[in-house]
Amino acid sequence: MSFIRMNGLKMHTRKTTIVALFLSLLPAMYAVGGDKSRWNEMIGSAYTDNRSYALLQQICDEAGGRVMGSPSNEKGMSILVEELKSLGVEARKEPFTAPGWIRGAQEVSMTVPIRRQLRSIELAYVDHHETFEAPVVFAEFGFDESYASIDVAGKIVLVTQQRPPEKSPLLRLECIEIAARHGAKGILFINDRNGTMTLEGVSNFEGKPSLLPAYSITFEEGKWMERLLKDAQEVRVTMKTESRCAVLSTANIVATFPGVSKRKIVVGAHFDSWDMGQGAIDNGIGSAILFDLVRLLKSHAPKNYYTIELVWFNGEELGLWGSKDYVVAHDKDDILAMINMDMTGTPTGFNAMGFDEFIPFLKGIATQLSGFDLKDGVVNQPGLSSDHQEFMLRGIPTMSMQAHLDDDMGKYYHEMGDTFDKVSKRYLSDAAAIVGVLVGELANDRSIDSHRRNAKETAELMKKFKLDDRLKKMKEWNFKEQ
Numbered sequence: 001m002s003f004i005r006m007n008g009l010k011m012h013t014r015k016t017t018i019v020a021l022f023l024s025l026l027p028a029m030y031a032v033g034g035d036k037s038r039w040n041e042m043i044g045s046a047y048t049d050n051r052s053y054a055l056l057q058q059i060c061d062e063a064g065g066r067v068m069g070s071p072s073n074e075k076g077m078s079i080l081v082e083e084l085k086s087l088g089v090e091a092r093k094e095p096f097t098a099p100g101w102i103r104g105a106q107e108v109s110m111t112v113p114i115r116r117q118l119r120s121i122e123l124a125y126v127d128h129h130e131t132f133e134a135p136v137v138f139a140e141f142g143f144d145e146s147y148a149s150i151d152v153a154g155k156i157v158l159v160t161q162q163r164p165p166e167k168s169p170l171l172r173l174e175c176i177e178i179a180a181r182h183g184a185k186g187i188l189f190i191n192d193r194n195g196t197m198t199l200e201g202v203s204n205f206e207g208k209p210s211l212l213p214a215y216s217i218t219f220e221e222g223k224w225m226e227r228l229l230k231d232a233q234e235v236r237v238t239m240k241t242e243s244r245c246a247v248l249s250t251a252n253i254v255a256t257f258p259g260v261s262k263r264k265i266v267v268g269a270h271f272d273s274w275d276m277g278q279g280a281i282d283n284g285i286g287s288a289i290l291f292d293l294v295r296l297l298k299s300h301a302p303k304n305y306y307t308i309e310l311v312w313f314n315g316e317e318l319g320l321w322g323s324k325d326y327v328v329a330h331d332k333d334d335i336l337a338m339i340n341m342d343m344t345g346t347p348t349g350f351n352a353m354g355f356d357e358f359i360p361f362l363k364g365i366a367t368q369l370s371g372f373d374l375k376d377g378v379v380n381q382p383g384l385s386s387d388h389q390e391f392m393l394r395g396i397p398t399m400s401m402q403a404h405l406d407d408d409m410g411k412y413y414h415e416m417g418d419t420f421d422k423v424s425k426r427y428l429s430d431a432a433a434i435v436g437v438l439v440g441e442l443a444n445d446r447s448i449d450s451h452r453r454n455a456k457e458t459a460e461l462m463k464k465f466k467l468d469d470r471l472k473k474m475k476e477w478n479f480k481e482q
């Protein structure tokens, strides 16, 4: 586990003297925008070879949902490493340990007014607890003020995840903290999507045992309880789980294409997923696109000016553990940029994520790929809660693709329906074609004047895009500046 101390961060500088001078005299190996024949080969190959689709099917159907540290996760990693070998690429495992969580049998059942097992899924880091029964009370959106008129001590709090009017919704971890402070014994979150779906996720981002037993329940059964409680009727529920928190050993998978320069571009996608479904969209597709990128680079652009490192991160869903470990382990590496792919469908543009120096480059790529429908062009808006986050917080420029998924594909996010049948081959081909060109060009463009931000610059960047508040709530704000 790696808690960041930004202010202790050592910024390393590039050795830009004699070596760089010598290298700058070499002919460009892959001139910017100049080698369209190689682009065209890559793009064509992204559409005529669909091994990445077959790999994704194998990972989804033979390994299944890949929670960090689980047997399915291990099996999926083995399949991936073997398939990379068949491309002639030796990938290595970079092991790490992290606060993990092992799912056991769990049950949430109504006992009053009728006996019925509810469809539920516990949030990760809920630690095993004995069966208990308690009355349920409704606390609306879970804000502190909702507790003024209700007594929740020793009871189970029911909270809706629908959007509160004129307020931003609380994170589930905030709802848990507030309910625990008021003496609640457990908490039920009513999912805001209808269609009998729950929502897997974590109870906190620190990997600590949850303050309360916390479960996601369906919109339909949640609204039913809400109606009964608003009508002053008694509702009682039992809860039980055998899941447990444990420190786990696992690994990221890394493949490297050494360049002329050691300065590198990291391209990442999280390999782990939730386990009710198969983690096909989140993030089997990102993992498969990364596999296809390896294939394209191996065949069409194995040697570039910058080093390219492809990383399948583990433990993203449980708390970004793999990317956090990677950034610490590679702190001395000179990383030009990190490109993240998470639920990447058909690209519609690029995201410079606040690192302005990459905007002209990305615009150039978007303009030259005129046959693709990159209608979003280049946006410049960083987000949080995927593997780029730790790179960004430690000052390393990050970027991603804007992408489209058909409605049905994103609908089953963190649910049982995230299965291979949802994946369109087209997502993989479209994304691999574009990311292939993007990475190939970036790895040979020496004109970009980029630098790693120091802690002060990074804190300012986060504030500029109003991400500081959320980072503080997630307990991911490690800057001294307020």
Ligand SMILES: [Zn+2]
Pocket (backbone or CB within 6 Å): 270, 282, 283, 316, 342, 343
């Ligand atoms: Zn994801």
